[in-house]
Amino acid sequence: MAPEIKQRSSFDLTMRRLLADRAGLVSLTFIVILVVMAIGADGIAALTGHSAIAQFRDTGLTPTGLPVPPSGEFLFGTDQIGRDLFVRLAYGARISLAIGMVASLLAAAIGVTIGLVAGYFGGWVDAVLGRVMDLVMSIPVLLCMLSLVAVFGPSVSLSLSVIVFFSWTTMGRVIRGQVLSLKEREFVLASRSMGAGHFSIMFTDILPNLGAPIIIYTTMMVPTSIIFEATLSFLGLGIVPPAPSWGGMLAEAANNSIYMFAWWLVLFPGLALLLTTLSFNILGDALRDALDPANKGPKAAKAKKPAGVA
Amino acid sequence: MRNRIATLAFGGLTLALMSSTGTFAQDAQTGGTLRVLGTAEVDRFDTVPPATADTGSFFRATTRQLINFAASEDPQEQIAPQADLAETVPTATDDGLTYTFTLREGANWDAPDGPRQIVADDVERGFKRLCNPFIAAPAVAYFEDLIVGFADYCAGFAEVEPTVEAMKSYIEDTDIEGIETPSDDTVVFRLNYAANDFIYLLTLPVTTPAPVEVLDYLPDSPEYRDNYISNGPYTIESYVPDTQVTLTRNPAWEAESDPLRNAYVDSIEIIAGVQPDAAMQQLQSGDGDMLYDINVPPVTVQMLSMQGDEKISTLAEGASRMIWINTVSENNDGALRDPLVRQALNYAVDKAAVVQQVGGPEFATPLNGIFPLGILGHHEFDPYPTPDNQGDPERARELLAEAGYPDGLSLKMPFRNAGNGAAEAQVLQASLEEAGFDIELVPTPASDFYPRLITNFDNALNGVWDLVPSGWSPDWPGGAARSIFQPQYTYDGTHGTFNFSDYNNEEANEIADQALSTTDLAEAEKLWNQVDEIVMADPPTVPLISQTTVLYHGDRVENFLPYAAGGNGDWTNVWLNR
Numbered sequence: 001m002a003p004e005i006k007q008r009s010s011f012d013l014t015m016r017r018l019l020a021d022r023a024g025l026v027s028l029t030f031i032v033i034l035v036v037m038a039i040g041a042d043g044i045a046a047l048t049g050h051s052a053i054a055q056f057r058d059t060g061l062t063p064t065g066l067p068v069p070p071s072g073e074f075l076f077g078t079d080q081i082g083r084d085l086f087v088r089l090a091y092g093a094r095i096s097l098a099i100g101m102v103a104s105l106l107a108a109a110i111g112v113t114i115g116l117v118a119g120y121f122g123g124w125v126d127a128v129l130g131r132v133m134d135l136v137m138s139i140p141v142l143l144c145m146l147s148l149v150a151v152f153g154p155s156v157s158l159s160l161s162v163i164v165f166f167s168w169t170t171m172g173r174v175i176r177g178q179v180l181s182l183k184e185r186e187f188v189l190a191s192r193s194m195g196a197g198h199f200s201i202m203f204t205d206i207l208p209n210l211g212a213p214i215i216i217y218t219t220m221m222v223p224t225s226i227i228f229e230a231t232l233s234f235l236g237l238g239i240v241p242p243a244p245s246w247g248g249m250l251a252e253a254a255n256n257s258i259y260m261f262a263w264w265l266v267l268f269p270g271l272a273l274l275l276t277t278l279s280f281n282i283l284g285d286a287l288r289d290a291l292d293p294a295n296k297g298p299k300a301a302k303a304k305k306p307a308g309v310a
Numbered sequence: 311m312r313n314r315i316a317t318l319a320f321g322g323l324t325l326a327l328m329s330s331t332g333t334f335a336q337d338a339q340t341g342g343t344l345r346v347l348g349t350a351e352v353d354r355f356d357t358v359p360p361a362t363a364d365t366g367s368f369f370r371a372t373t374r375q376l377i378n379f380a381a382s383e384d385p386q387e388q389i390a391p392q393a394d395l396a397e398t399v400p401t402a403t404d405d406g407l408t409y410t411f412t413l414r415e416g417a418n419w420d421a422p423d424g425p426r427q428i429v430a431d432d433v434e435r436g437f438k439r440l441c442n443p444f445i446a447a448p449a450v451a452y453f454e455d456l457i458v459g460f461a462d463y464c465a466g467f468a469e470v471e472p473t474v475e476a477m478k479s480y481i482e483d484t485d486i487e488g489i490e491t492p493s494d495d496t497v498v499f500r501l502n503y504a505a506n507d508f509i510y511l512l513t514l515p516v517t518t519p520a521p522v523e524v525l526d527y528l529p530d531s532p533e534y535r536d537n538y539i540s541n542g543p544y545t546i547e548s549y550v551p552d553t554q555v556t557l558t559r560n561p562a563w564e565a566e567s568d569p570l571r572n573a574y575v576d577s578i579e580i581i582a583g584v585q586p587d588a589a590m591q592q593l594q595s596g597d598g599d600m601l602y603d604i605n606v607p608p609v610t611v612q613m614l615s616m617q618g619d620e621k622i623s624t625l626a627e628g629a630s631r632m633i634w635i636n637t638v639s640e641n642n643d644g645a646l647r648d649p650l651v652r653q654a655l656n657y658a659v660d661k662a663a664v665v666q667q668v669g670g671p672e673f674a675t676p677l678n679g680i681f682p683l684g685i686l687g688h689h690e691f692d693p694y695p696t697p698d699n700q701g702d703p704e705r706a707r708e709l710l711a712e713a714g715y716p717d718g719l720s721l722k723m724p725f726r727n728a729g730n731g732a733a734e735a736q737v738l739q740a741s742l743e744e745a746g747f748d749i750e751l752v753p754t755p756a757s758d759f760y761p762r763l764i765t766n767f768d769n770a771l772n773g774v775w776d777l778v779p780s781g782w783s784p785d786w787p788g789g790a791a792r793s794i795f796q797p798q799y800t801y802d803g804t805h806g807t808f809n810f811s812d813y814n815n816e817e818a819n820e821i822a823d824q825a826l827s828t829t830d831l832a833e834a835e836k837l838w839n840q841v842d843e844i845v846m847a848d849p850p851t852v853p854l855i856s857q858t859t860v861l862y863h864g865d866r867v868e869n870f871l872p873y874a875a876g877g878n879g880d881w882t883n884v885w886l887n888r
Contacts, residue, residue: 053740055663055736055737055740061666063666064608064612064669064670064672065666065667065669065670081667081737150755150758154753236755237753240752240753241732241735241736241751242736242740252733255732255733256586256607256608256729256730256733257586257587257609257610260587260609260613261609261612261613
């Protein structure tokens, strides 16, 4: 009996390939857990009875002001002013993820638009936009941020703007390169010969073909943005205390040598940061493999089943 | 199914128990290089321009004043004025208006043409440089009205162009009426009014005599530094900006002429750019000997005491922390001008929490007035009592409501984003918010906090800040109530750098004047107590804590005696055991 042959959609195929990648699956699971933790931060606070900014000066600190190690009451211990580290990590996840996602999406939108326009029109438009990208890439980021904060004072929106401003260029370059080759393809010529306008060609013909790089690079930008936010907060230029952020928590641990006594102040936020960025990077890799099986490298050669056949 | 075993591995801190080697009855050893570690470099070589308090240790090694303090472990001896360039500590004559000093023989300048005796004219020249128009000493305010004719002298100097030639000729041609030099070894100070802390004022590094050669350079200019003329036991051998200052023995200094400094080590290296953690590690490993501008982190102290380290000592310098309240801005329609609101702030703050934050009672005590522990004028009083100093949010809310702010107030509080600053600010925020104040914290880089934000009066006027956590150490230890009261709590029409919102109270000023002029120290103390109570009745600040400085040093340092005016061990009295 001939095996049943089933038509599978492209999305379906991608998901199947993605789920077959064990590393990708683990990362995805971690990210899902993290997202749940971030969304449920209020719930965690309610469960433990500790808000993110409540200072437990009796139970969370020794009489001489030292934080207490992980225990039943404080799962991950307390920080230097007696706040529950676990609850702060959960709220910190909220800020890290929010900034990571929002910044990457915004940066992707800008990068795609500019890359598309530059690649499609070419000529002086490309030259000008190309130089703009070069300019942005050549600005020393931290120095620029330091001066901005000195003028405007640290805030979430400022951090976000800076991250977006400095991270869209990678996406812009990639997209521009892709568009340069896509616009010479037959379907674009066909569209043009049928009288389609620039706008229509860009958005209905070219853009859908850019799906894979956009998804992959946006995912890869998330960890970069998270690290960027953590760096800013670590330098005291990002999230304003007492709001928790992972970078800020690490900075507080580094302050006054407190980490030499309280290892948990470095371990947990550091681990959170490490695992999150690692997960997003692995997920990005897995997405690339799943979206673009042709470009799978040595692993692809081993694939036994032809794509699309179960 | 697997059994889940929750293993809680709390590796208790591995406490390296160090066997303490007996260091009793060791003889003083001469020689070696003392390595002093700091974050910032020595900011001033010249005693005239404003310098950080840490520079006191440097000035101790390279300059001498008429009066100074002994390095000692005894808190009383630490703050007892001793004769340095003067032969003896004189008592005032003429109802406290005249002080006559005899200079010690053998105290020399390391002048370019060989050792030269320090004479009375040098002492007067030191005072003459204080109000130079190029860069004046803030401490001149202590002397201007006090010494006869000094105010006139300074008024004249203000008219002079700030060039080397103009300033030199003014200094050489103009005399200060109240500083007389009848002979080379006699200086007579005449005062406008009796001041019982005049002897203390003469311990300030700004009163260092000046040799005639320094008039050829602008104060603390690169030329001044290149041609540095020391009169202490050490002089500058080399200086690499932002990196290191190396001191070597001053050949002109004679040990017999100096009762306070023993100068055991041959040279002193002051190394800049070391972070606190690294410095503490270097001290523990023996790569460094002493700290310059680095405060020993409380956590480290607690870990060291757990390890049984005996090289920890404490020093009460009269340092305190407080919150300054901005009464000059239009924020919240000037709500902070209402004494009720400021009293509410005083009730709201949890001082016990601040003490706990800085490491507990060993490091700090709650403070309720402007004069901290260790200052003549400090007394136990509590105008805004709260249970166990933990704050009384209910009382604060009542007062706020009474003042017309039942829904609380929104206040901006910048903080110095370094060391304990962020933790302290958040602790304060927590207790203030409980009392109905909505506190917006503004992290400010340490390098901007004092120079650009707080001491710039425009920022106060424009309402850039409503509250600032701040600290104060008097310019000299002991009888230093004036050095706390005058710069911070008096206003004579000219804005003072450290009176952040032009606070002034005539009643307090009058009593302070009496306290300064009486010769009876017990009475002076009572009067200062009154000043404290008057100021706190209409509080311009929320006093937080009296601080104790914790000192630490490396293993090879012996005879580590605190020098109160430097806030650290005395470089000129330590010796190295290897």
